[in-house]
Amino acid sequence: MLRRSCSWPGVLLVALLLAATGCGPQPSAVAPKPTTAPAAPATASGASSEWDALVQNARSEGELVVFLGRAGSRQLRDAFPAFQQKFGIKVTQVAGSGNENADKVLAERDTGIYTADVWMGGLTTINTRLLPKNVFQPIERLFVLPDVKDKAGWLKGQFWWGDPDKKYTFLFSASPSPLISYNTNLVKPDEITSFRDLLDPRWKGKMVSRDPTSAGTGGNIAYFFFHPQLGKEFLRRLFTEQDVTIVDDARQAAEWLALGKYAIYLLGSGNDIDEAQQQGLPVKDAYGPFKEGARIAAGGTGSLSVFNKAAHPSAARLFANWWLSKEGQIVVQKADPLDQSLRIDIPNDDINPETRRLPDVDYSFIDAQAEIVSGEGAMLAFMKQVLGR
Numbered sequence: 075m076l077r078r079s080c081s082w083p084g085v086l087l088v089a090l091l092l093a094a095t096g097c098g099p100q101p102s103a104v105a106p107k108p109t110t111a112p113a114a115p116a117t118a119s120g121a122s123s124e125w126d127a128l129v130q131n132a133r134s135e136g137e138l139v140v141f142l143g144r145a146g147s148r149q150l151r152d153a154f155p156a157f158q159q160k161f162g163i164k165v166t167q168v169a170g171s172g173n174e175n176a177d178k179v180l181a182e183r184d185t186g187i188y189t190a191d192v193w194m195g196g197l198t199t200i201n202t203r204l205l206p207k208n209v210f211q212p213i214e215r216l217f218v219l220p221d222v223k224d225k226a227g228w229l230k231g232q233f234w235w236g237d238p239d240k241k242y243t244f245l246f247s248a249s250p251s252p253l254i255s256y257n258t259n260l261v262k263p264d265e266i267t268s269f270r271d272l273l274d275p276r277w278k279g280k281m282v283s284r285d286p287t288s289a290g291t292g293g294n295i296a297y298f299f300f301h302p303q304l305g306k307e308f309l310r311r312l313f314t315e316q317d318v319t320i321v322d323d324a325r326q327a328a329e330w331l332a333l334g335k336y337a338i339y340l341l342g343s344g345n346d347i348d349e350a351q352q353q354g355l356p357v358k359d360a361y362g363p364f365k366e367g368a369r370i371a372a373g374g375t376g377s378l379s380v381f382n383k384a385a386h387p388s389a390a391r392l393f394a395n396w397w398l399s400k401e402g403q404i405v406v407q408k409a410d411p412l413d414q415s416l417r418i419d420i421p422n423d424d425i426n427p428e429t430r431r432l433p434d435v436d437y438s439f440i441d442a443q444a445e446i447v448s449g450e451g452a453m454l455a456f457m458k459q460v461l462g463r
Contacts, residue, residue, distance in 0.1 A: 122218075124218055125218050125219070125395075128218060128388055128391060128392055128395075129161065129392060131388035132161060132163055132386070132388040132389040132391070132392040132393075133161060133162055133163060134388075135163070135386040135387075135388055135389045136162075136163060136164060136386075136389075137163060137164045137165075137166060137385075137386055137389065138157075138163055138164070138165050138166070138191050138192065138386055138389040138390065138393050139166045139168065139189055139190050139191045139192070139385055139386065140154070140165060140166070140167055140168065140191065140192045140193075140194060140393075141168045141170075141175045141178075141179065141190050141192070141193045141194070141195065142167055142168065142169050142170075142175075142194050142195065143169075143170075143171065143172055143175070143194070143195035143196055143374035143375070144169060144170065144171060144324075144343070144374075145343060145345070145373065145374045145375050146169075146194050146195060146374055146375045147167060147169035148345065149345060149375050149409075149410040149412060149413065150194065150375055150406065150409060150410055151167065151409075152409035152410075153402075153405050153406045153408075153409035153410070154167065156402075156405045157393060157396055157397070157402075160396070161392065161396075163389050163392070163393075168190075172195050172196045172198065172199030172203075172374070173199065173203075173288070175193075175195060175199075176199050176203045176204055179193075179204070179209065179381075180203070180204075180207060180209075183207070183209065183383075188381070188383045188384070188385050189385050190381050190384070190385060191380070191381060191384045191385055191386050191387075191389060191390040191393070192378065192379070192380055192381070192384075192390055192393060192394070193210070193378075193379040193380075193381065194374075194375070194377060194378055194379075195374050195377065196373065196374040196377075197236045197237075197243065197372070197377060197441055198291075198454070200236065200237065200242075200243055200377070200379060201236075201237060201238070201243075201451075202451050202454070204379075205237060205242060208382070209381055209382065210242040210243070210379045210380060210381060210382060211242070211380055211381070211382040211384075212241040212242060213241065213242065213243075213244050213378070213379070213380055213394060214233070214241060216380060216390075216391045216394050216395070217394075217395060217398075218391075218395050219395045219396075219399050221399055221400050221419075222395055222398045222399050226419075227400070227417055227418065227419040228416050228417055228418065229248075229416045229417075229418055234246075234248070234372075234416055234439075234442045235442060236372060236377050236441050236442065238445075242379055243377050243378070243379045244377065244378045244379070244394075244398065245372040245376055245377055245416060245441060245442055246372075246376055246377070246378055246397070246398055246403065246406075246415060246416055246417075247372060247375065247376035247403075247406070247407075247410075247413040247414060247415050247416055248370040248371060248372045248376055248413075248414070248416055248431075248439060248441065248442075249370055249371070249376075249412065249413050249414045249425070249429040249430070249431065250361045250362070250368060250369070250370055250428065250429055250430075250431065250432075250437070251361070251369060251370065251371035251373060251429075252342060252347070252359035252360055252361050253269075253294055253297060253298075253340070253341070253342075253360075253369075254266070254269075254272070254338055254339065254340055254342075254359075254360045255328075255331060255338070255339040255342050255347045255357060255358065255359045255360065256331070256337060256338050256339070256357070256358060256360060257331050257332070257334055257336070257337050257338075257356055257357055258356045258357065258358050259334060259356045260280075260334060260337035261337050261338060263358075263360070266338075266360060266364075267364060267365055268364055268365040268366060269298070269304060269308070269364055269365075269366055270304075270308070270365075270366075272312060272316070272338070272340075273308075273311055273312060273315070273316065277316060277337065277338060278315070278316050278317050279316075279317040280336055280337040280338060281316060281317075281318045281319070281336060281337070281338040281339070281340060282318070282319045282320075282321060282327045282330055282331065282335075282336040282338075282339055282340070283313075283318050283319070283320055283321070283327070283339070283340035283341050284320075284321060284322070284324055284327060284340070284341040284342070284343060285320050285321070285322055286309075286313065286320075286340075286341060286457045286460075286461070287454055287457045287458045287461060287463060288322070291341045291343075294341045294342075295309070295341065295453060295454070295457060296440050296446055296453060297369050297371075297438065297440055299453045299456070300440065300446050300453075301366060301367075301438075303366045304366060306456060309456075309457070309460065310460050312340075313457075313460050313461065314460060318340065319336065320461070324342065324343035324346055325346055327339050327342070328342070328346040328347055328350055328357070331347070331357050332350050332355040332356065332357050334356075339357075342359065345412055347359050348412065348426075359428070361428050361429070363435060367436075367437075367438055368435055368437055368438070369437055369438040369439070369440060370431060370437040370438075370439050371439075371440070371441055372441045372442075373413075373441075375410060375412075375413050376413055376416075376441075377441075378394060378397060378398070380394055400417065400419060400420055403415040403417045403420055404420050404421070407420070407422065407424050407425060408424050411424050411425050411426045411429075412425075412426055412429050413425075413429065414429060414430055414431055
């Protein structure tokens with residue numbers, strides 16, 4: 075039996091959570107004038123004239139338009155001012171859910187309008203909606219900086235990709251990622267050491283979940299769907315036997331968890347729970363590892379794609395190089411301590427201990443497995459069948 079709920083009239087806690095998340099479109103900041111003469115980043119000492127020309131052309135364009143998922147708009151927003159300050163290029167952030175942003179991009183392109191430069195969002199939307207429309211360009215050919223080109227600076231000496239062709243969606247960060255969260259007044263940590271513990275009758279009617287058929291939950295569902303010890307049977311039982319309440323709004327689910335309306339929250343999004351916990355609310359993310367293992371995920375905050383027919387092609391190329399450089403990734407990690415860079419040649423002292431990769435754990439990295447990424451459409455179709463949609 076499934077219960078579906080839409081909006082819930084919030085209480086004071088709604089205001090607290092919304093203030094903490096700062097979600098929604100971010101105002102476009104006026105680009106500051108660069109404080110130094112045109113120069114390559116510190117990571118590109120002795121950079122070629124190609125880099126100098128790229129900087130000049132990007133400054134002439136004067137703007138960069140980045141489409142961000144809701145989690146990215148919260149967790150990455152403090153990194154963009156460093157790019158603006160360094161190069162004097164205004165960064166305009168367009169924030170929304172994956173489907174909302176994809177609708178906007180595809181509608182514009184259908185009418186011959188091209189306003190976007192960079193996409194940073196969830197992989198399900200990229201692979202099921204955007205890549206089939208051929209909206210991105212290969213990223214490697216955009217690289218100019220030596221430390222970005224050098225694969226030795228990245229985890230296991232390789233680039234990591236979120237698309238089956240391994241060329242359109244560059245994964246720059248991946249951390250242990252929670253699949254469930256719980257109310258600390260209602261659940262003890264040792265009560266859930268295996269995902270199969272969620273099938274215990276004691277939790278029936280006590281779980282809330284984001285909609286498992288929506289593109290934004292694809293990465294989370296994929297872990298269960300493709301796991302050899304869990305798979306379809308586990309998902310079917312979880313969502314048909316346990317009387318799980320389905321919601322569309324992640325913040326609403328986080329609020330209900332904090333209020334004790336539900337004991338467990340499935341398929342969480344972004345850092346809603348972390349921010350609620352910092353406010354002293356009785357909630358906590360469960361990172362594991364569990365008996366079935368552990369995973370790292372890039373999610374909606376660890377991927378970078380560059381549009382073809384970009385509105386500001388030089389600015390987009392400059393940004394991709396700076397963002398993926400040592401300098402850029404250090405800035406990004408300071409701004410977003412929940413996501414550890416896949417660069418291994420930079421310090422990770424700023425990363426939250428719970429979201430820092432452990433050297434002795436063999437993580438599943440589904441986001442970077444092409445055969446799984448390409449199968450997300452079938453996975454979402456299966457979940458619709460389970461829910462009778």
